[in-house]
Amino acid sequence: MANLEFTRRYAMAHRLLATPSEQCRIPHGHNELVTVRLAPAAPFRFSEANAAAPFETVKRRWHAWIDGAVDHTLHLAESDPLIAYFREHEPTRLSRIMTFHGDPTTEALAACFFIKLSAFVVDEQLPFTVQEVRIAETPTNTVVLSCDGFDPTACDLPSGAWPKRADMSINEF
Numbered sequence: 001m002a003n004l005e006f007t008r009r010y011a012m013a014h015r016l017l018a019t020p021s022e023q024c025r026i027p028h029g030h031n032e033l034v035t036v037r038l039a040p041a042a043p044f045r046f047s048e049a050n051a052a053a054p055f056e057t058v059k060r061r062w063h064a065w066i067d068g069a070v071d072h073t074l075h076l077a078e079s080d081p082l083i084a085y086f087r088e089h090e091p092t093r094l095s096r097i098m099t100f101h102g103d104p105t106t107e108a109l110a111a112c113f114f115i116k117l118s119a120f121v122v123d124e125q126l127p128f129t130v131q132e133v134r135i136a137e138t139p140t141n142t143v144v145l146s147c148d149g150f151d152p153t154a155c156d157l158p159s160g161a162w163p164k165r166a167d168m169s170i171n172e173f
Contacts (some may be wrong), residue, residue, distance in 0.1 A: 002044045004052075007035040007061050008066045014075035026038060027074070027082075032106075033136040034066065036117055037129035041157075052127045054074040061120045070166045073097065075104035098170040101157070106137045112143040115152045115163040123166030 013029040040052040070137040075098045076082055085092050100108050114133045121128055161168040 002040065002052075003139055004038045004040075004055065004058055004128065006055070006062075007033055008063055009033050010071040012070070012073055012075055012098075014104045015080070016105060017077060017080060018103045020111070030137050031155040034113060035132075035134040036062065036113070036130065037134075037135075039122070039131045041127040041129065053063070057124075059068055060128055061124060062117055065116070065120070069170050070098070073170060075109065077101070077102065077103055083096040094173045099162075099172065100150070106135050106143040107145075110120060110135050110143045111150065111152070111155060114145050114150060115155070115157070116165075118152065118162075119164055119166040122132065 009031065011031050015027045016024040019025065029054055038058065042052070044052075053062060058069060073096050074082075078099050078101055082096065083094075083099070086097060098104065098112075100112070102108065110133045113135070114130055117133070118130045120126075130147065132144065134142060134144045136142045157164060162171055
């Protein structure tokens with residue numbers, strides 16, 4: 001089976017309030033790499049096109065979302081007091097805040113990315129399934145989420161939550 005894999009770089013900032021690490025409680029940023037792997041719905045067979053779908057078609061919406069909605073966002077827990085600050089003082093910037101139930105860890109981000117990409121694949125009727133999402137937070141720290149050990153239906157996200165929607169959303173504002 002010939003899997004498709006593609007990578008995108010983006011910048012983000014977050015803070016983790018539930019962590020015991022004082023370093024992570026302060027808003028800080030990362031330049032991250034996200035690599036996704038898609039498996040074709042059918043085995044490879046030689047044909048006129050010799051591909052399940054062109055790379056451009058498969059990655060267009062995902063790359064548009066990463067570049068337009070995710071790059072240079074601030075990731076916060078839904079309960080973070082900074083959200084109230086932005087609501088009151090800088091409401092126009094709320095659209096650039098990615099929200100999470102609980103701390104916006106790289107593990108939570110990988111789960112949201114997996115679910116969002118799956119929504120794009122289904123919405124565009126692409127002949128693939130999401131197999132893996134890999135996020136390199138730093139050169140030495142990477143989170144890998146694969147379909148073997150991840151069940152998106154067990155995440156307890158509400159049915160209309162932003163990761164489940166095949167749109168450009170990153171929050172519920």
